[in-house]
Amino acid sequence: MGEITNVMEYQAIAKQKLPKMAYDYYASGAEDEWTLKENREAFSRILFRPRILIDVSKIDMTTSVLGFKISMPIMVAPTAFQKMAHPDGEYATARAASAAGTIMTLSSWATSSVEEVASTGPGIRFFQLYVHKDRKVVEQLVRRAERAGFKAIALTVDTPRLGRREADIKNRFVLPPYLTLKNFEGLDLGKMDQANDSGLASYVAGQIDRTLSWKDVKWLQSITSMPILVKGVVTAEDARLAVQSGAAGIIVSNHGARQLDYVPATISALEEVVKAAQGRIPVYLDGGVRRGTDVFKALALGAAGIFVGRPVVFALAAEGEAGVRNVLRMLRDEFELTMALSGCTTLADINRSRILTEGDRLRPTPRL
Numbered sequence: 509m510g511e512i513t514n515v516m517e518y519q520a521i522a523k524q525k526l527p528k529m530a531y532d533y534y535a536s537g538a539e540d541e542w543t544l545k546e547n548r549e550a551f552s553r554i555l556f557r558p559r560i561l562i563d564v565s566k567i568d569m570t571t572s573v574l575g576f577k578i579s580m581p582i583m584v585a586p587t588a589f590q591k592m593a594h595p596d597g598e599y600a601t602a603r604a605a606s607a608a609g610t611i612m613t614l615s616s617w618a619t620s621s622v623e624e625v626a627s628t629g630p631g632i633r634f635f636q637l638y639v640h641k642d643r644k645v646v647e648q649l650v651r652r653a654e655r656a657g658f659k660a661i662a663l664t665v666d667t668p669r670l671g672r673r674e675a676d677i678k679n680r681f682v683l684p685p686y687l688t689l690k691n692f693e694g695l696d697l698g699k700m701d702q703a704n705d706s707g708l709a710s711y712v713a714g715q716i717d718r719t720l721s722w723k724d725v726k727w728l729q730s731i732t733s734m735p736i737l738v739k740g741v742v743t744a745e746d747a748r749l750a751v752q753s754g755a756a757g758i759i760v761s762n763h764g765a766r767q768l769d770y771v772p773a774t775i776s777a778l779e780e781v782v783k784a785a786q787g788r789i790p791v792y793l794d795g796g797v798r799r800g801t802d803v804f805k806a807l808a809l810g811a812a813g814i815f816v817g818r819p820v821v822f823a824l825a826a827e828g829e830a831g832v833r834n835v836l837r838m839l840r841d842e843f844e845l846t847m848a849l850s851g852c853t854t855l856a857d858i859n860r861s862r863i864l865t866e867g868d869r870l871r872p873t874p875r876l
């Protein structure tokens with residue numbers, strides 16, 4: 509392996525190392541994968557307006573998320589089945605995030621339980637929740653996460669059914685037999701059966717509650733004292749409803765382009781959501797973040813922080829914990845450099861005037 513100089517390089521290594529079924533599961537998007545491509549390309553259409561001759565000898569990237577202080581506005585998104593990428597799976601990710609001083613979000617469909625991840629050592633961790641039809645299962649799981657010291661719930665709201673990921677259908681995707689959905693092990697829901705399409709799509713169809721609606725956000729809040737982040741908002745209308753429903757924050761996400769194809773890139777949807785939230789709750793973003801410049805662009809458009817998904821899984825596959833540490837370090841270093849070269853010394857300096865979107869460029873004069 510030559511020197512890795514950016515997070516995207518892990519993808520090719522993961523492709524070489526992993527069985528096709530696993531790699532395809534991690535890499536793929538829904539249907540035509542238009543949104544998958546667009547999640548990256550939309551970042552490349554945003555340009556900088558750097559300021560010069562500003563003392564950038566000291567740069568402060570620290571921030572706080574729901575009151576928890578972290579070293580940088582770069583966090584780890586929930587991704588399922590991490591032990592399929594590396595035997596250390598979620599443990600490695602938890603340790604790497606903690607070493608980087610940032611937050612890891614553990615998937616409901618992790619191959620390690622909330623208790624096991626908590627036992628890896630200290631760290632600020634959020635728990636991503638899929639709402640099963642059986643609400644007793646959900647209540648139990650939320651309580652276990654709370655007891656294990658998880659600090660917030662990321663409620664995924666874009667998955668009443670699984671998007672069509674054609675690679676998984678062709679591969680008849682199923683979790684390898686030596687792995688289980690550890691959080692559900694004792695409940696007889698830990699195994700995913702072979703199906704004549706994607707085994708995960710069948711699991712979702714059988715287990716996940718399609719009736720989930722805004723009133724359930726209130727229900728969820730009634731069973732836990734953890735704050736709730738609504739993950740999967742891409743419109744102003746839903747941003748307003750999230751505020752009204754008592755959510756503690758919003759994650760602008762299209763599930764890494766794995767659900768509805770032809771939704772805009774998250775970076776394109778971010779500004780309308782931020783405007784609708786009116787500063788009442790923080791707005792975060794995930795989807796296609798691969799460079800420190802992407803982090804900066806998201807913050808300039810009003811995000812309070814970002815999450816990364818695939819780079820973590822690909823780095824895990826390549827190098828386990830060391831790989832995830834390296835991903836977080838590279839993003840941090842690139843982000844710090846972007847701040848310096850743009851003339852920003854704190855996150856508060858990163859504002860809308862620092863970038864030019866396509867919309868801005870179509871206007872006669874830049875907005876100042």
Ligand code: FNR
Pocket residue numbers: 533534535547585586587588615616617636664739761762763764765766794795796797815816817818819821
């Ligand atoms: C995901 N994502 C996801 N989201 C969620 O709420 N629960 C989950 O279990 C998973 N699992 C999952 C697996 C894999 C392999 C991927 C790629 C994604 C979505 C994830 O949290 C996040 O929204 C995206 O991954 C962000 O996009 P990028 O960074 O992968 O481009």
